[in-house]
Amino acid sequence: MNILLTGASRGIGAATLEALASTSHRVAGHSTKGGNGLIAGDLSDPTATRSIWESALDALDGRIDVLVNNAGIYEGVADSAPDDEWHAAWDRTLRINLQATADLCRLAVGHFREKGGGRIVNVASRAAFRGDSPNHWHYAASKSAIIGMTKTIARGYAADNILAFAVAPGFTVSEMTEEYLAGRGGAGIVADIPLGRVTSTMEVAEAIRWLAIDAPAASTGSVIDLNGASYVR
Numbered sequence: 001m002n003i004l005l006t007g008a009s010r011g012i013g014a015a016t017l018e019a020l021a022s023t024s025h026r027v028a029g030h031s032t033k034g035g036n037g038l039i040a041g042d043l044s045d046p047t048a049t050r051s052i053w054e055s056a057l058d059a060l061d062g063r064i065d066v067l068v069n070n071a072g073i074y075e076g077v078a079d080s081a082p083d084d085e086w087h088a089a090w091d092r093t094l095r096i097n098l099q100a101t102a103d104l105c106r107l108a109v110g111h112f113r114e115k116g117g118g119r120i121v122n123v124a125s126r127a128a129f130r131g132d133s134p135n136h137w138h139y140a141a142s143k144s145a146i147i148g149m150t151k152t153i154a155r156g157y158a159a160d161n162i163l164a165f166a167v168a169p170g171f172t173v174s175e176m177t178e179e180y181l182a183g184r185g186g187a188g189i190v191a192d193i194p195l196g197r198v199t200s201t202m203e204v205a206e207a208i209r210w211l212a213i214d215a216p217a218a219s220t221g222s223v224i225d226l227n228g229a230s231y232v233r
Helices: 011-021 048-059 083-115 137-160 178-182 184-191 201-213
Strands: 002-005 026-031 066-069 118-123 162-169 223-226
Touching: 002 011, 002 048, 011 026, 011 201, 026 048, 048 083, 066 083, 066 201, 083 118, 083 137, 083 162, 118 137, 118 201, 137 162, 162 201, 201 223
Parallel strands: 002 026, 002 066, 066 118, 118 162, 162 223
Antiparallel strands: none
16 A cells, blocks of 8 residues: 655654554655655645645655544643734644645545545544643644544545544653653643553554554544543543
């Protein structure tokens, strides 16, 4: 299979790139700045998604079978922030976490319909279901929307052999959360996880790999939780 993976330079994305590249599948990875064989593209730029998609098509000989939307940001903003700061934070988070994901899903659906099918795996979050901190309304909202969008794609295009899945990790040990976990918030986070530890990036990567490659078609629309039972639906 030919796979496009966004946000492949670190954390869950780097682990997923490793998991997918260790197989016989071809992976076009993306990061904001590119380098090390990755496609460059700043998802805060509305034109970037089409450029990334077309670059991936070029790298993969004109065919993409799987899209993995992993790229995202986790940036806080206080509810007491000035209006312009509040709006800028919401605009940036929704642009990168949601709109860019939607744009790539749309391009994938159009391509998959021409090619006879394909798979989409979107990285959401536990926050989509249980919420997040008071500084992260926008993050939780973006991830909830990803779940709704994924299920809509699954229902709308299953007849075209287009399958859509999501993963919803809790806290993971990655560059995006490592500083927070090392600080005062870390002990409280672990205490809230019945498993007694945060999820590893490789655990999330394995779930993504399975959905992208091996999950049965009948499971389309599914969301896999990876949070150590800190939130059970």
